[in-house]
Amino acid sequence: MEIKTARLALAGLAHDTRLAIFRLLVPAGLEGVPAGVLAEQLHLAPATLSFHLKELRHAGLVSRRRAGRTLYVAAEYAAINALIAYLTENCCQGAACLPAAGSKPVPAARAPRKPKTSRRA
Amino acid sequence: MEIKTARLALAGLAHDTRLAIFRLLVPAGLEGVPAGVLAEQLHLAPATLSFHLKELRHAGLVSRRRAGRTLYVAAEYAAINALIAYLTENCCQGAACLPAAGSKPVPAARAPRKPKTSRRA
DNA sequence: TCCATATTTCCAATATTCTAGAAATATTGT
DNA sequence: ACAATATTTCTAGAATATTGGAAATATGGA
Structure with a gap:
């Protein structure tokens, strides 16, 4: 899945x-x-629901199917699968989303640069 | 995880x-x-980066740690884990995010109501 | 054809989010 | 205390998203 x-x-x-x-x-x-x-259950004005369905459709998250005058909206399971896969692969450390087995340990707090040439209290 | x-x-x-x-x-x-x-790599104005880091922190997605004058930002792996778990549990059909083994098959397109009392060509 | 139903598109008002300059804050070194 | 560095907060303008009324579109039936 693309970013x-x-x-x-x-x-x-x-x-x-x-x-x-x-x-x-x-x-x-x-x-x-x-x-x-959906409009009834969520108390949404028809135009408002339509707007959000358009967004979801645009994102590939739902599909639409006409049956007579009624439009059925359905979840696109593949899209969520893909999103979960993306998050797992790109936003975790590979598989288990752990802090990475080989990642550096948290260093103790200290300043990064300027290795101090002379000291003085 | 809450909605x-x-x-x-x-x-x-x-x-x-x-x-x-x-x-x-x-x-x-x-x-x-x-x-x-981060600001350097992404070519962001300091204030802009700070705004987005605030958002990420607010969402629990990153943590901050000070080392001298420098603030280190780190991913909160647990948050992504939780998000992935949420999506898996609530936006999929349980585990594998398949169209559900027991869900109804797609019905052929037809109107829902008005079972037609009389017919006529 | 004309009417009713189901939903979308158009549009304008409102609300929220984003961007970045400037000033403020935190920290370290002199 | 003062200067320099690293970052945040303040602020306001710009951009984008959300809402819903009214009109338009699609479908089925009389």
Whole structure:
């Protein structure tokens, strides 16, 4: 996953309403949820919901499927998988996201430069 | 991890500069990187870097440690671990983030209501 | 065709976030 | 105490995101 894609996905979820939408979609599986139901459950004006769905779609986090007059929105599980993979690979130390087995230990506090040429109390 | 914490972490990383900062910190381990080095590497005005570090700190994604005049910034691996765990648990179908083994299959497109009382060509 | 339903797009007002200069703070060395 | 370094806080303007009413679009049915 590219850094730009990752940032888009992060931004997509980094909003209360959108995170709430996504969490409603997750248990709904591939069938998804009608947009109207989302608006009802989250008390959102139609235009507002539409705006956030557009954002989520833009980030590749949800897909849309029309059934008659109703548009079903569904979570794009692959996108989260990819985001989790990105975070694991790029924002952790490889696999377990530990401080890295071989990383330098925390040094004791001391100034970096100027090795002091002469001293004087 | 709480939803609010998760959103904070997501928002923290959902910005080009902050994601770049974090990615520079990851390989630096617990020792971290002097703020000045970050500013230099990313060509950021001191005040701008400080603003983003504040955001990252607020989100719990980085920590700060003073060594003389220099402030070392380090990645908070635990925070990413927690975020990944949150996404895995809440934005996936449990473990593998698959469309859920038991979720309903995608239904063929059809209108939801009004089961049609009479027909006519 | 005309009407009702479901949702989107358009648009403008509002809110939030970002940037960076300048001044302030913290620390060390002289 | 003073000067130099490293970084933050203050501040305000610029940029971007969010909200929702109203009009537009898509679909199905009478």
